[in-house]
Amino acid sequence: MREYQSLSYTRWNCKYHVVFIPKPRRKVMFGQLRKQLGTIFHELAKQKGCEIVEGHLMAYHVHMCLSIPPKYTVYNVVGFIKGKSAISIARTFRGKTKNFTGENFWARGFFVSTVGLDEEMIRNYIREQERYEQLSLWKS
Numbered sequence: 001m002r003e004y005q006s007l008s009y010t011r012w013n014c015k016y017h018v019v020f021i022p023k024p025r026r027k028v029m030f031g032q033l034r035k036q037l038g039t040i041f042h043e044l045a046k047q048k049g050c051e052i053v054e055g056h057l058m059a060y061h062v063h064m065c066l067s068i069p070p071k072y073t074v075y076n077v078v079g080f081i082k083g084k085s086a087i088s089i090a091r092t093f094r095g096k097t098k099n100f101t102g103e104n105f106w107a108r109g110f111f112v113s114t115v116g117l118d119e120e121m122i123r124n125y126i127r128e129q130e131r132y133e134q135l136s137l138w139k140s
Contacts, residue, residue: 005067007069007070013067014067014114015114015119016112016113016115017063017122017126018063018065019061020061021060021107022060022106034057037062038057041055041064041081044080044084045066045077048076048077048081050067051066052067053065053067053119054122056126056129063125064126065122065126086104086105086106090105
């Protein structure tokens with residue numbers, strides 16, 4: 001059964017599968033950074049009135065199923081999450097306190113797909129991401 005959310009004159013159910021990568025395309029999301037990124041993402045999503053329905057941090061990329069109100073564009077929300085999380089990473093892990101110009105942790109762009117009726121399938125895919133990646137390594 002679908003769960004609809006409400007704004008003042010709108011009932012909505014807008015969910016998106018989003019994937020983005022760190023700028024240096026190597027394993028950078030591990031250890032303490034990996035532990036804190038989930039909390040950072042959830043706090044930033046809440047600031048925009050969004051919800052991370054499902055999420056998984058891989059060493060090379062981030063998968064999320066985001067519920068975004070129709071008053072925001074996907075581009076706006078993902079840009080906000082990527083930008084503010086990069087600032088938080090710079091402050092916490094790189095010792096920066098100000099002047100964040102040129103601080104790029106995430107690569108430009110992202111992948112997005114609407115979830116629609118396949119929500120449970122997408123959520124399982126995100127949840128089981130490491131297993132799917134291991135299976136694809138054995139295919140030739």
